[in-house]
Amino acid sequence: xxxxxxxxxLLTVLCVVTALINPKFISPVNLANxxxxxxxxxxFSLGLGLIIITGGIDLSAGSLFxxxxxxxxxxxxxxxxxxxxxxxGVLTLGMTLGLVHALFITxxxxxxxxxTLCGLLIYRGLARFVAGDNTRGFGNAEGFEPLRDFCQARxxxxxxxxxxxxxxxxxxxxxxxxSVYGRHLLAVGRNEQAARYSGIxxxxxTGAAYVxxxxxxxxxAVLFAFYTNSVSPSNxxxxxxxxxxxxxxxxxxxxxxxxxxxxxxxxxxxxxxVLQNLVNLLGIPSSLNFAVMGAVxxxxxxxxxxxxxxxxxSGPTA
Amino acid sequence: MSAAALLEMRGIxxxxxxxxxxxxxxxxxxxxxxxxxxxxxxxxxxxxxNILGGVLRPDSGEVRIDGTAVRTGSAxxxxxxxxGFIHQELNLADxxxxxxxxxxxxxxxxxxxxxxxxxxxxADSVRHLHRLGLDVTPDTPLARLPIAHRQLVExxxxxxxxxxxxxxxxxxxxxxxxxxxxxxEVVAGLRxxxxxxxxxxxxxxxxxxCADRAVVLRDGRNAGELGRNELDHDRMVRLxxxxxxxEAYQPGTCVPEPGYFQVRGMRSRRYPDRAVxxxxxxxxxLGIAGLIGSGRxxxxxxxxxxDGHSGGEIRVGGERVHVRRCGxxxxxxxxxxxxxxxxxxxxxxxxxxxxxxxxxxxxxxRFGLVRRALEAGTAERYLGELSIKAPSIETxxxxxxxxxxxxxxxxxxxxxxxxxxLFDEPTRGIDVGAKAEIHRLMRGLADRGVVVLMxxxxxxxxxxxxxxxxxxxxxxxxxxxxxxDVSETNILRLAVGQxxxxxxxxxxxxx
Numbered sequence: 001x002x003x004x005x006x007x008x009x010l011l012t013v014l015c016v017v018t019a020l021i022n023p024k025f026i027s028p029v030n031l032a033n034x035x036x037x038x039x040x041x042x043x044f045s046l047g048l049g050l051i052i053i054t055g056g057i058d059l060s061a062g063s064l065f066x067x068x069x070x071x072x073x074x075x076x077x078x079x080x081x082x083x084x085x086x087x088x089g090v091l092t093l094g095m096t097l098g099l100v101h102a103l104f105i106t107x108x109x110x111x112x113x114x115x116t117l118c119g120l121l122i123y124r125g126l127a128r129f130v131a132g133d134n135t136r137g138f139g140n141a142e143g144f145e146p147l148r149d150f151c152q153a154r155x156x157x158x159x160x161x162x163x164x165x166x167x168x169x170x171x172x173x174x175x176x177x178x179s180v181y182g183r184h185l186l187a188v189g190r191n192e193q194a195a196r197y198s199g200i201x202x203x204x205x206t207g208a209a210y211v212x213x214x215x216x217x218x219x220x221a222v223l224f225a226f227y228t229n230s231v232s233p234s235n236x237x238x239x240x241x242x243x244x245x246x247x248x249x250x251x252x253x254x255x256x257x258x259x260x261x262x263x264x265x266x267x268x269x270x271x272x273x274v275l276q277n278l279v280n281l282l283g284i285p286s287s288l289n290f291a292v293m294g295a296v297x298x299x300x301x302x303x304x305x306x307x308x309x310x311x312x313x314s315g316p317t318a
Numbered sequence: 319m320s321a322a323a324l325l326e327m328r329g330i331x332x333x334x335x336x337x338x339x340x341x342x343x344x345x346x347x348x349x350x351x352x353x354x355x356x357x358x359x360x361x362x363x364x365x366x367x368n369i370l371g372g373v374l375r376p377d378s379g380e381v382r383i384d385g386t387a388v389r390t391g392s393a394x395x396x397x398x399x400x401x402g403f404i405h406q407e408l409n410l411a412d413x414x415x416x417x418x419x420x421x422x423x424x425x426x427x428x429x430x431x432x433x434x435x436x437x438x439x440x441a442d443s444v445r446h447l448h449r450l451g452l453d454v455t456p457d458t459p460l461a462r463l464p465i466a467h468r469q470l471v472e473x474x475x476x477x478x479x480x481x482x483x484x485x486x487x488x489x490x491x492x493x494x495x496x497x498x499x500x501x502x503e504v505v506a507g508l509r510x511x512x513x514x515x516x517x518x519x520x521x522x523x524x525x526x527x528c529a530d531r532a533v534v535l536r537d538g539r540n541a542g543e544l545g546r547n548e549l550d551h552d553r554m555v556r557l558x559x560x561x562x563x564x565e566a567y568q569p570g571t572c573v574p575e576p577g578y579f580q581v582r583g584m585r586s587r588r589y590p591d592r593a594v595x596x597x598x599x600x601x602x603x604l605g606i607a608g609l610i611g612s613g614r615x616x617x618x619x620x621x622x623x624x625d626g627h628s629g630g631e632i633r634v635g636g637e638r639v640h641v642r643r644c645g646x647x648x649x650x651x652x653x654x655x656x657x658x659x660x661x662x663x664x665x666x667x668x669x670x671x672x673x674x675x676x677x678x679x680x681x682x683x684r685f686g687l688v689r690r691a692l693e694a695g696t697a698e699r700y701l702g703e704l705s706i707k708a709p710s711i712e713t714x715x716x717x718x719x720x721x722x723x724x725x726x727x728x729x730x731x732x733x734x735x736x737x738x739x740l741f742d743e744p745t746r747g748i749d750v751g752a753k754a755e756i757h758r759l760m761r762g763l764a765d766r767g768v769v770v771l772m773x774x775x776x777x778x779x780x781x782x783x784x785x786x787x788x789x790x791x792x793x794x795x796x797x798x799x800x801x802x803d804v805s806e807t808n809i810l811r812l813a814v815g816q817x818x819x820x821x822x823x824x825x826x827x828x829x
Contacts, residue, residue, distance in 0.1 A: 179686050180679045187676060190667040197624070197662045198677040198730065199648035258667050 003252035004264045006307075007300065011271045018278040025281055032159055034273050039161030040227060041243050042269035044220035046172050047213030048244035049265040053176075053189045054206045055257025056105065056112035060097075060119030061217050061244055065237030066127035068093060068221035073136035073231055076144050083144035091218045097123075098214020102207035120241070127233040137230025151226035161223045165266075168216065173262040185209060190258030246297050247272055252304075271296075323382075324349045324514050325370075325483055330379035332365055337719070339365040341538045342379070347483065350512045352505060354525040354549075356558055357535035358778075363518050366535070367485050370516075371403035372396030383483075402476025406488040408468055410460055417443040417456035420475045446474040449511075450504055466497035470504065477513075484508065485516045490524060492610050495814060502528050520776070522554050536560050559778070567782050569801075572601035572765045574785070579738050579769040584630030586616035589793025593630070596788060596795060598738075600635075603760055603770040605784025607777075607809050613793040614773045615657055618740045622654040623647045634737055634769075648677060651737030655727050655744055657773075663727040664715050671697035671711040674729045700729035704759070721752025728759065738769040745779060757783050777806055791815045 019025040044061055051058050068090050075086040097119065104115045138148065153160040176182040187195040188202045196202045224240075225231055249255065250271055251264030275296055279289050325347040332340040340362045347353050357363045368374040370381065372393040380387045383399050390396040396403070410419050417439040418425075426435040426442075443456035452470045460468060469489060476484055486505075490498045498521075505515060505528050519525055525532060526549040534541040534557040542557045578600035583593040594617055598604040606614050620628045623641040632639045632652075639650045647653070656662035664673055674697045675682050682693040697711040704725045708718055715726055724744065731739060741760065745753040760783065764770045774780045780787060787799045789812035796812040808818045 174687070178688055180683045180688060181686065183672065183676075183679055183688060187665045187668065187672075191661070191665040193662050194665045195676070196644055197622075197654065197656055199643075199645040200676070201643070201645060258665075 003304070004261060004267060006303070007250055007252070007264065007267050007271060010300075011267055011274060014271070014274055014278060018274070018281060022281040025277070028157060030277065030281075032154070032157055034270075034277050035162040036159035036227070037161075037276075038270045038273045039159060039163070039165035040220055040223045041240070041247065041273065042165040042266060043161070043168055043223070044213070044217040044240075045244040045247040045265050045269045046169060046262065047209075047216035048241070049248040049251065049253050049260050049262070050172075050176070050185065050209040051112070051213050052245070052248050052253040052255060053185055053257060053260045054209050055189050055192070055255075056206070056209070057116060057245065057255070058101070058119075058210070058213060058217075059113065059116040059241050060101070060123055061220075061241035062237035062239055063120045063123035063127065064094065064097065064214075064217050065221045065224050065240060066231065066233050066235075067123040067130075068218055069225040069228075069231035069236055070127045070131040070136050070233050072222060072225050073138060074130065076138065077136075077141050080143070083147040086144070087147060087222065090222060091215060094214040094216075094218025094221065095211050096214070098210040098212070098217075099207070101214075102210035105210070106203035106207050124234075127236075131231070131233040133233065135230050135232040137228075138226065139229075147222075148226055151223050161227075164219070164223070165269075168219075169262055169266050176260075176262055181205070181208070186258055188258075243269075243272055246293065250297055250300050323347065324351075324384060326382040327366070327370065328380050328382070330366065330369060330376045330381075332362075332369065332374065332377050337538075339538050340369075340376070343535065343538070343540055344379075345516075345533050345540075347514045347516060349482075349514055350509055351531065352509050352515045352517055352529050354517045354519065354529035354532040355535065356518075356522075356525065356532050356554055357541070358558055361535040361541075361558070362538040363535055364487070365538075367403070367487060367516065367518065370396065370483075371401060371485055373403075397479055397481075400480060400482035401485065402473075402479060402481030402483065403485045404469065404472050404476065404487065404489060406491060408465075408472050410468055410472060412459075412461040412468075415457045415459050416447070416454060416463070416471055416474075419460055419471055420446060420456070420478050422475070442478065443474065446478050447471075449477065449507075450474055451500075451507075464497075466493050466500065469493075469501070473504070473508075481513070483514045483516065485518070487518045488520065489517070490519060490521060498524060522551050525549065525554065526551070534558055555778075567801075568761060570601055570603070570761060570764050570785065572767060574599035574601045575767075578635055580631075580633040581617075581621060582631040582633075584617065584620050584628050584632075586613055586620045586628070586793070587625045588616045589613050592793035594793070594795055598769045598771055600767050600769055601764050602785040603764050603772055603783055605780040605787040606771060606773045606790060607775075607780050607787050608790035608796075608813050610775065612790040612813065614790050615742050616793075617790070618654055618742050618771070618773060619656075621647065622652065622740060624654075648734070651735060652740070653731040653734070653736050653738070654740045655724070655731065655742065657742035657746070659720070659723050659727060664723055666716040667714075669712050669714050670701065670706065670708050670718075670726055673715055673726050674700055674711075674733060677730055678734050696733050697729075700733055704729050704732070705755075719752070721748040721756070724748060724752070724756060728756070732763075736763065736768050738771070739763060741770070741772045741774075743774060743776075744772060745774075745776070753779075777809065780809070781806065789813050 024030055048058055072086060072090050075081040075089060076083060101115050101119060104110050105112050151160060155163060184200050184205045187200060188205045192202050247268035248265050251268030253260030272293060275293055276289060279286060279292055323346040327345045330340050330343045343362065343366055355363050365374060369376045370390060372390040372395050375391055381390055388399050390399065411422060420443045421439050426438045427433060428435040440456045447456065450470045450473060452467060454463065454467060489501060493501060502524060508515060517529060529549060530546050532544045532549055532554060536558060544553055576599040577597050579598040581596040583595060585593055608614050619625060621632060623644045623646055627642045632641055634650055641647045660666055665676065671694060675693050679688060682689055694711060701708065701711055706725045707722050715723055745756055760770050772783060781804055785801060787804055787809060789796050789809055791813055796815060797818060799808055811818055
């Protein structure tokens, strides 16, 4: 809980300071825009968080967004699939790729970093190939209005991606913090061997995290595709996996595994979007965007390490 | 002691949270003397040696070398005073060669760019290896050497640092008998050269062979000393155990039901060509003895399904049990309390409650969601029943003592109605009080009709607790001793692959 409190305070301070310097920060338009982005980035960050809790990593999310975006556009516009079929296909693809990652990691025994690095390269390449290296988009095409409208809908001014994010977070919160699976996931991340010796099917538990993460990434992918409305296969989603990793780490997930909370990931995802936003609003050169993000994540990691050191020194109460 | 003492430790005290590890312990060592440091697990030997070796700082007392008080606050300082520490777990880099290990961290360099002076490293190592009679070239990769040779490399490393005092912690625990003899020769040679040696071992026979004197610790205090000609087995044990601490063998109250638990043709990964069969009765404690590496842990892990399917057959109460993974064994009430508590027994990042229910979480849930109240109830109950000393069920397990950690592992299985409970070194590193408690728990389980198997390298424990003892040698069961035939001699003979003597020996002293 302490960890979430720390990052929540940071988020609040940043919001207040930015709002004081530039009142535009709290304008409805700006807030809605931030919420929209937080939702899209947050959904797949939740999945990345699960993977990081297993002690793994997923570098392929950004490329997956490009591949699914391109395929979704082709399915809807070129192949004229009914939108429910196209949507189901894209979500299935996300889960399938998650499953493939899981099989390489848990059955073949390749490190998650390597498996998903290869995913990053392969999916990007495939996306460019199937798109003929051309930008694909939805334009004003017809036949899938319900899907497009849903992705771009607002309820009482709140964008749909954010609402979805909150709903999915609630489900994930129950899953991680209150279900048998969640407990097993934390145990496997902490000490895979002891978990196995307690009869937990550790490979299934780890594998499921990748499949869930694949599904969440595919949901984000659909939202991103309709947000940009066109998918340029060579740079759509570039570096997005790093936003997810940064959000999870800011939110208290340890790359050593076994540690993390849904609330933390939510705050982490929001914090990253606020940072991007304040770079714009405070007149910081937007070229420094990544540098600001990096500095904040680094500062978070350093302060966490220092706090941890003090906690250890003050006595063996973990 | 005498003014000629090279090393004197006086009134050493050390407390850890909750335990007094050392209470006014004294020890002296003369030049060229071999002193054995004896005591049960938890008696304070390791703490005392860690203080001398600079790993731990004493709370009170002083260490004198050559009559002057010295600080051994760090391993480097201890090394400067000529103290070399050969740990039981060797501290060598097995990706380097022998010379690289001998000079690790202080490699000789030459030239303006301070490049490695390989020639000098090789030449100097040869000298030290020769002194120890180790016949390998210094550029041999360490990974290719057997344990016994690696140990000599570690000794060579200490000697190359001009060590005058060598601490050897259980140096023979993973050596074969002939390797042990070789090591004892080396010890005698070093002694003749004027090196003083503190020798820690549980193997009393070799202590009697090589030591000039023995200092015995018990419960963190000096329990007494024995001179060269007093070093016989009974005297050492009496001092180590003390009058009151000696638990007598207690037979069970339950009439054993032989053959309740049967293992047939079990092959472990380590000894795939040896099929092991074993019978254990309901209501008995079957001890499993043998040297390290004889395949005892592998047998238990194979039965528990750690390595997947083994091709063997397991029956509990006549019913065939198919074990492909740990979960299968657990479903049939076969549980393992593993040897390495922290690596396989506990998830140390989790608290007492989460560890106790880790294996039975599905029964503490509804629709896949954990029922917290039910879970807490189970944890509370076993916290009390096993008198686990923890402030609450929410306490992190990494703050508990070894004995209490072991009880948490036990609580996990006891809450799930065990039928067969396999214990692998259940009391290693656990203090005397908790040890007796765990033995009582095991007997209580047997009396309630549980099959209890206990692997132990602690000769006292295995003789005192077991109803029968199966002795393993190189992956197979060399023999099973009935209670009347249990003696240290018989266990050792079977453990090294010899037949049990026809006539029972008059006294179990080997020295």
